[in-house]
Amino acid sequence: MTVQGSHGSRLRATTTIALLALLGAGSAAVAQQGQLTGDAARGQRYFTDGYKCYACHGYDAVSGARRLLPMNYTQDGFITFVQNSPLPQMPAYNDMPAQALADVYAYIRSMPATAVEVENIPLLNEILDRKLDALGD
Numbered sequence: 834m835t836v837q838g839s840h841g842s843r844l845r846a847t848t849t850i851a852l853l854a855l856l857g858a859g860s861a862a863v864a865q866q867g868q869l870t871g872d873a874a875r876g877q878r879y880f881t882d883g884y885k886c887y888a889c890h891g892y893d894a895v896s897g898a899r900r901l902l903p904m905n906y907t908q909d910g911f912i913t914f915v916q917n918s919p920l921p922q923m924p925a926y927n928d929m930p931a932q933a934l935a936d937v938y939a940y941i942r943s944m945p946a947t948a949v950e951v952e953n954i955p956l957l958n959e960i961l962d963r964k965l966d967a968l969g970d
């Protein structure tokens with residue numbers, strides 16, 4: 834009886850430890866993705882060479898199929914999107930490591946977003962003003 838009792842508690846202890854290890858591993862994996870630090874120079878090599886994102890997005894990340902700047906994704910969102918792209922024309926890079934994507938993210942963000950803010954297009958503003966004036970009458 835004493836033997837069985839101690840066996841039972843050892844089993845419980847083992848289970849508890851296994852569970853804690855599992856929980857620890859899970860939260861570590863999640864935390865790790867958020868803490869990844871991208872290296873823009875490495876990211877450039879992935880973008881233009883290793884994973885060839887440029888082929889569809891342009892070397893400048895804005896002249897291709899879909900402009901990537903200004904970047905509206907968080908790093909985590911970006912990694913998740915590229916690894917799991919549900920879009921028909923964008924392949925899912927499901928075996929591309931999160932670190933490589935953090936590097937590409939850093940590279941894209943290091944490029945100038947050449948998008949012009951609407952407020953800074955004089956002719957467009959003139960037209961909008963005239964429209965608003967006409968509506969005001």
Ligand code: HEC
Pocket residue numbers: 880884885886887888889890898899900901906911914915920921922923924926937
């Ligand atoms: C075969 C062409 C192709 C390649 C290669 C490609 N993409 Fe794309 N990507 C697309 C297209 C097309 C879209 C827009 C799809 C849509 O809206 O239906 C897109 C969308 C995206 C978006 C979402 C943009 C948004 O506005 O939400 C991101 C981020 C992105 N790509 C990153 C990458 C990265 C990083 C790589 C390289 C690892 C890459 N893409 C390689 C074609 C490509």
